[in-house]
Amino acid sequence: xxxxxxxxxxxxxxxxxxxxxxxxxxxxxxxxxxxxxxxxxxxxxxxxxxxxxxxxxxxxxxxxxxxxxxxxxxxxxxxxxxxxxxxxxxxxxxxxxxxxxxxxxxxxxxxxxxxxxxxxxxxxxxxxxxxxxxxx
Numbered sequence: 001x002x003x004x005x006x007x008x009x010x011x012x013x014x015x016x017x018x019x020x021x022x023x024x025x026x027x028x029x030x031x032x033x034x035x036x037x038x039x040x041x042x043x044x045x046x047x048x049x050x051x052x053x054x055x056x057x058x059x060x061x062x063x064x065x066x067x068x069x070x071x072x073x074x075x076x077x078x079x080x081x082x083x084x085x086x087x088x089x090x091x092x093x094x095x096x097x098x099x100x101x102x103x104x105x106x107x108x109x110x111x112x113x114x115x116x117x118x119x120x121x122x123x124x125x126x127x128x129x130x131x132x133x134x135x136x
Contacts, residue, residue, distance in 0.1 A: 008068035013051040023097040080127035
């Protein structure tokens with residue numbers, strides 16, 4: 001069994017997937033648009049080109065995403081996604097890219113548990129922790 005994050009971007013899913021491909025090297029495995037549904041009445045209020053379901057990978061982690069009901073209001077709260085680049089330089093590059101247009105919650109810094117650790121929210125409101133673990 002696995003637990004996988006499912007992110008609802010409320011109309012900005014394709015934009016988010018493109019951003020994560022560029023920023024994190026994400027690989028999109030599958031996209032199903034609302035227009036692909038055989039039951040046209042089930043999602044009649046959502047444009048057919050919006051994403052009903054997407055599966056993508058960041059490194060070896062699988063995530064899922066959707067445009068949801070396309071309300072335009074994303075609410076990502078109570079969790080953060082965590083990425084662990086192998087070098088401090090990669091952590092800085094990733095953190096800078098993720099936080100651009102978003103919000104830095106804790107700037108990158110050395111901690112007792114990581115050579116580099118920081119927290120930010122990206123332009124979509126998804127919270128991220130970026131850290132390079134201290135080798136023990």
